Amino acid sequence: NAGVTQTPKFQVLKTGQSMTLQCAQDMNHEYMSWYRQDPGMGLRLIHYSVGAGITDQGEVPNGYNVSRSTTEDFPLRLLSAAPSQTSVYFCASSRLGGPQETQYFGPGTRLLVL
Amino acid sequence: RKEVEQDPGPFNVPEGATVAFNCTYSNSASQSFFWYRQDCRKEPKLLMSVYSSGNEDGRFTAQLNRASQYISLLIRDSKLSDSATYLCVAQRGAAGNKLTFGGGTRVLVKP
Numbered sequence: 001n002a003g004v005t006q007t008p009k010f011q012v013l014k015t016g017q018s019m020t021l022q023c024a025q026d027m028n029h030e031y032m033s034w035y036r037q038d039p040g041m042g043l044r045l046i047h048y049s050v051g052a053g054i055t056d057q058g059e060v061p062n063g064y065n066v067s068r069s070t071t072e073d074f075p076l077r078l079l080s081a082a083p084s085q086t087s088v089y090f091c092a093s094s095r096l097g098g099p100q101e102t103q104y105f106g107p108g109t110r111l112l113v114l
Numbered sequence: 115r116k117e118v119e120q121d122p123g124p125f126n127v128p129e130g131a132t133v134a135f136n137c138t139y140s141n142s143a144s145q146s147f148f149w150y151r152q153d154c155r156k157e158p159k160l161l162m163s164v165y166s167s168g169n170e171d172g173r174f175t176a177q178l179n180r181a182s183q184y185i186s187l188l189i190r191d192s193k194l195s196d197s198a199t200y201l202c203v204a205q206r207g208a209a210g211n212k213l214t215f216g217g218g219t220r221v222l223v224k225p
Contacts, residue, residue, distance in 0.1 A: 035215075040122060040217050041217060042116075042118065042201065042214075042215035042216050042217040042218065043158070043201070043215040044215075045213070090157055090158070100146060100163055102160045103158075103160070103213065105157035105158050105159070106157060107156070107157050108155075108156075108157055
């Protein structure tokens, strides 16, 4: 089991550029989510999905799009990058069994927007 | 006010000592609580769930005080490998989208 994988590990963008952060999991988890982590802010939920074809917004969705065409993949798209989107992005997955389900995180993508 | 608040630290701890720190939460609807560990530039990993009666996992003890709305983590006999940031997490529903993370408490264990 690879668990949760994310690509790329690092990315530098110029303001206005678009890109897609990839996330995949091989644990057959129904629930997948994207967080961003900024210094002192904790992890903040961007978007999440409870299954293929179903997505919803989290706490900080503006400037990001997601889709969930398969159980395994949950890409995050930055439509027009802004310096405020400089952050570390984590993808996570879990089962939908209940409140004690462990969230498994990917290794993160470090994004710098110039 | 943040929904989950933690002292950012760092807590400088001599190897072998005991360290304890708290996390406060403001949403009384929070039902489940967790401690995650995050090493420098790595992803968070679940350390332990926090149960109402308190629970222990080896050198780690977690407590929940619903009346005062805080949870605590105590680390006994600290090891150098315990150096990390500890994230407090509150969950107010069954699904993962109801998780709220604190900003983390940094612990540095020194020889």
